[in-house]
Amino acid sequence: MPLQINSELGNVFITDHVISVLAGSAAMDCYGLVGMASRKQLKDGIAELLGRDNLSRGVEVHRENDYLHIDLYIIVSYGTKISEVAHNIQSKVKYVMNEVLGVKVDVVNIFVQGVRVSR
Numbered sequence: 001m002p003l004q005i006n007s008e009l010g011n012v013f014i015t016d017h018v019i020s021v022l023a024g025s026a027a028m029d030c031y032g033l034v035g036m037a038s039r040k041q042l043k044d045g046i047a048e049l050l051g052r053d054n055l056s057r058g059v060e061v062h063r064e065n066d067y068l069h070i071d072l073y074i075i076v077s078y079g080t081k082i083s084e085v086a087h088n089i090q091s092k093v094k095y096v097m098n099e100v101l102g103v104k105v106d107v108v109n110i111f112v113q114g115v116r117v118s119r
Helices: 016-028 052-058 082-101
Strands: 003-007 010-014 033-043 046-050 059-064 067-077 104-116
Touching (some): 052 067
Antiparallel strands (some): 059 067
16 A cells, blocks of 8 residues: 655655665665665575665565554675664665655664675
8 A cells, every 4th residue: 555645736645665765775875785685585595685776675664554664684795883884774764764755764674684795
């Protein structure tokens, strides 16, 4: 069910796919992130690194009342502090969702699927 935003000019409907692409793009701007990982697919214990065209595959969006719950599946850069990378991503995603969509994000869960050497 799309997110509905009412204004004096009419209604705007935003699908979960748009929300997930926006969240994935916001996360990709953060330092220490190599890329998004597929949330379902682990091959031989190795997470599949997704390209920029597949950002929404590494994001799950859940809605409870007027709040969003976003799950991000990521691969971090080797040598970075994982907790700092995760905190930066959480802050950035919450900020972007509030500024761009005007929607409050209650929870941003980070699932680190792997560590890679960034190039």
